[in-house]
Amino acid sequence: MTEPDGFRRAAMQWLEKRPDSRVDYSWVSSFEYEGSRIPLMDRQRGIRKPAGFEAALAIRTTFTAAGKLPPYVDAIGDDGLQRYKYRGDDPQHPENIALRNAMKMGLPIIWFVGVAPGSYEPIFPVWVVGDDPEALQFALAVDEGQRFLRPDFGLDEDTRRWAEGRTKQRLHQRVFRSQVLLAYNGRCAICKIRHAELLDAAHIVADGRPNGHPVVPNGLSLCKIHHAAFDHQLLGIRPDLTIHIRQDVLEEVDGWMLKGGIQGVHDTRLAILPRNRLEHPDEHRLEERYVEFLAAPVA
Incomplete structure (x- = not known):
């Protein structure tokens, strides 16, 4: 099926009402829309595009235990925007195309960030605002105010600092809080x-x-x-x-x-x-x- 109008809004409203700040695959796979069950996360893949959809719906970063190296190195760029690594090293991989389509269509996505084995902090809405095939990564806006920043245009220092601060507050600090409170x-x-x-x-x-x-x-x-x-x-x-x-x-x-x-x-x-x-x-x-x-x- 093609993506229904209002689907993403309904999915994010459902996530807003989650019983706990953190979610697991079992719970996010129970989402239903107009009588059809459409999991919001893929069990195996990092980029989720439901069958028939043109654009990606969600991305996932797996949990990395203390002392271990993450499977992908996602970091804040020099412009203050968060980066998300491609699936593999082929810019034309279907999952990378799906994320690129979300960027072209201006569609919001959900980011499930691992904070413990099998446990995720959902960050949403997130927008794909840049694509860098040479570095094999996308640039993400994790805040509404970052949506119209473009990493391929130079940002002045004040804007860069503001963007970095928002990224840390909306993403890094939320994930940090979940991980620390879980550990204790x-x-x-x-x-x-x-x-x-x-x-x-x-x-x-x-x-x-x-x-x-x-x-x-x-x-x-x-x-x-x-x-x-x-x-x-x-x-x-x-x-x-x-x-x-x-x-x-x-x-x-x-x-x-x-x-x-x-x-x-x-x-x-x-x-x-x-x-x-x-x-x-x-x-x-x-x-x-x-x-x-x-x-x-x-x-």
Whole structure:
């Protein structure tokens, strides 16, 4: 069948109502439209084009475990736009043609990004806005505002920085949060609270720094209070995973939250760690951040 009018909009509205932020193949393959079941993801292929459709509907990036190399190297380009590698090295492969057709027709697609074995964070809508056969990759807009940027035209520095910031926020940080919270079993590493809406994925070394990659060993699952205390240098974490509260904060007299939630964790060890030791906080990154904590001026 040819692609029905309104199909993509219906598929994305259905995804918006998903019971969990992450999905698996079984769930996304249950989508139905006008009585027909049309899986949104292909079990084997990275690029999904339902039979009869002219353009790709979705792309997929498989999960890469800590310490492993990803099968495809998708990265942000010099223009701030995300890249997605071709299927193989033939620009005329049917799946590459399907993605190219989505670009020519201006159709939005869904990107399923692996955050754990068999578990994906759906990013949508995404648009294909550039095609580079020499580098065997497409350029993607992961934000509505990026749709009309073209990688084959020079972008001024302000636009490039804005585009890169949006890519990191809409894609990299969302995936980073999912991976970190999954690694820590959805709990704060310090106080063990487990409400996802109260949890953040905190960078140990800040994003944009040489070691500030959005990977689990550079992350900590922290509740919003402990994340803020960590970011504002009220709380430091030593390379041996023990917690250090700044001296003036230890001496402060205030309510029960400060006493129990901040002062009370001084010299204790992180309460939650990932089961996989390769996902534990990186010792060298912790040391780099702890040196900054010790040197930070007291407000």
